[in-house]
Amino acid sequence: MNEFTSELSKRLDDIRRQDLYRELRRVGSAQSSHIQIDGQPLLNFSSNDYLGLANHPLLKEAAIKAVERFGSGTGASRLICGSLAPHHELERALASFKNTEAALSFSSGYAAAVGTICALSGKDDIIVIDKLVHACVVDAARLSGAKLRVYAHNDLNELEDILRWANTRAISPEQSRPRTLVVTESVFSMDGDVAPLGELVQLKEKYGAWLMVDEAHATGLFGKYRRGVAEESNVAGQIEIQMGTLGKAVGAAGGYVCGPKVLIDFLINRARTFIFSTAPVTAAAAAAQAGIEIIQSTEGHSRCDKLWSNIGKVKDDLGKAGWPLVAGRSAIIPLILGDEARAMGAAKAMREQGIFIPAVRFPTVARGEARLRLTLSAAHTEVELNTLLRTLTGIICNA
Numbered sequence: 001m002n003e004f005t006s007e008l009s010k011r012l013d014d015i016r017r018q019d020l021y022r023e024l025r026r027v028g029s030a031q032s033s034h035i036q037i038d039g040q041p042l043l044n045f046s047s048n049d050y051l052g053l054a055n056h057p058l059l060k061e062a063a064i065k066a067v068e069r070f071g072s073g074t075g076a077s078r079l080i081c082g083s084l085a086p087h088h089e090l091e092r093a094l095a096s097f098k099n100t101e102a103a104l105s106f107s108s109g110y111a112a113a114v115g116t117i118c119a120l121s122g123k124d125d126i127i128v129i130d131k132l133v134h135a136c137v138v139d140a141a142r143l144s145g146a147k148l149r150v151y152a153h154n155d156l157n158e159l160e161d162i163l164r165w166a167n168t169r170a171i172s173p174e175q176s177r178p179r180t181l182v183v184t185e186s187v188f189s190m191d192g193d194v195a196p197l198g199e200l201v202q203l204k205e206k207y208g209a210w211l212m213v214d215e216a217h218a219t220g221l222f223g224k225y226r227r228g229v230a231e232e233s234n235v236a237g238q239i240e241i242q243m244g245t246l247g248k249a250v251g252a253a254g255g256y257v258c259g260p261k262v263l264i265d266f267l268i269n270r271a272r273t274f275i276f277s278t279a280p281v282t283a284a285a286a287a288a289q290a291g292i293e294i295i296q297s298t299e300g301h302s303r304c305d306k307l308w309s310n311i312g313k314v315k316d317d318l319g320k321a322g323w324p325l326v327a328g329r330s331a332i333i334p335l336i337l338g339d340e341a342r343a344m345g346a347a348k349a350m351r352e353q354g355i356f357i358p359a360v361r362f363p364t365v366a367r368g369e370a371r372l373r374l375t376l377s378a379a380h381t382e383v384e385l386n387t388l389l390r391t392l393t394g395i396i397c398n399a
């Protein structure tokens with residue numbers, strides 16, 4: 001034991017020396033634009049609860065009703081005896097919302113990515129990812145054993161080079177050809193910029209590859225029906241696999257994959273994170289379904305409008321204060337400070353002024369690209385945004 005604990009202490013010291021040490025902060029309140037962290041009330045600009053649904057009365061009511069009717073636990077995996085009615089209801093709602101033939105829910109977005117990518121690709125295949133995709137996609141691609149190729153962020157030329165190379169690989173007559181799977185996010189989680197989905201679809205069609213799009217930060221926010229960037233770009237029907245999380249704008253927890261029914265049937269048979277894991281609690285499934293229903297309602301529409309007007313205001317005001325503007329258009333506004341210690345200092349100074357914006361560091365982003373990751377919600381009021389801007393410009397413009 002002694003050798004074990006002293007070795008781990010040494011490793012932690014190493015992390016601290018690089019200003020990369022992380023610790024949990026205890027939140028003593030519900031998720032909303034105001035939270036209490038370690039006893040201190042703070043204005044919250046850190047959450048992915050973009051539409052303010054995480055503490056919505058209808059989601060809470062749905063969760064409570066599900067627990068009363070179906071209990072707290074789920075007993076087993078979905079394929080054993082845990083495939084409770086709320087999961088089926090959620091999947092019907094997801095498919096209808098995303099306008100796909102079918103949907104499958106997972107315990108998290110992470111599990112959805114790992115299960116799906118590893119089910120679809122194996123050691124004879126090729127996976128091509130954007131340099132900035134989420135850790136769950138990188139981990140999945142490695143775990144799958146497929147040949148992994150990475151293209152520079154949103155770089156269509158480099159992607160085309162890789163796809164051309166992939167198609168030159170020898171195809172043995174008795175084997176099905178190596179499959180190429182391209183994976184991107186639609187809105188990138190740390191930079192808040194948007195992938196050129198229209199062009200990506202053209203490329204994958206030209207080279208016969210499959211495309212998987214992670215809409216974690218776009219579902220509920222983009223497109224006339226708020227389905228995501230795939231809808232907005234008018235290419236949803238050409239994307240083989242649409243995935244995302246139920247834990248961000250949807251206001252609950254879990255992950256999903258939407259697509260043709262054969263994809264869903266295949267995942268039920270082959271996605272190991274689905275097969276070998278206890279079914280998510282029905283409270284989460286029922287809350288997610290309620291979240292999806294609100295997103296599609298007039299209330300969802302007006303929450304979404306409010307979010308975009310908040311985004312517009314913060315970007316405008318930051319620009320007027322002389323902050324170099326980020327190109328992205330999403331609820332994620334990265335304020336890149338570079339140095340890890342500088343980002344940590346700025347986050348601390350903001351906290352002391354009653355505002356919570358987390359510093360994001362390596363390995364979540366590249367070394368030397370540490371930032372405050374500011375996220376906005378429909379729940380933020382104009383007064384709160386003004387407080388944010390006043391405090392922020394005082395701190396980062398002088399940091």
Ligand SMILES: *Cc1c(COP(=O)(O)O)cnc(C)c1O
Nearest residue numbers: 108109110134189216245247254
């Ligand atoms: C949050 C996130 C996930 C993981 O979803 P969880 O439900 O939190 O596990 C996957 N991809 C992206 C881009 C994310 O931001």
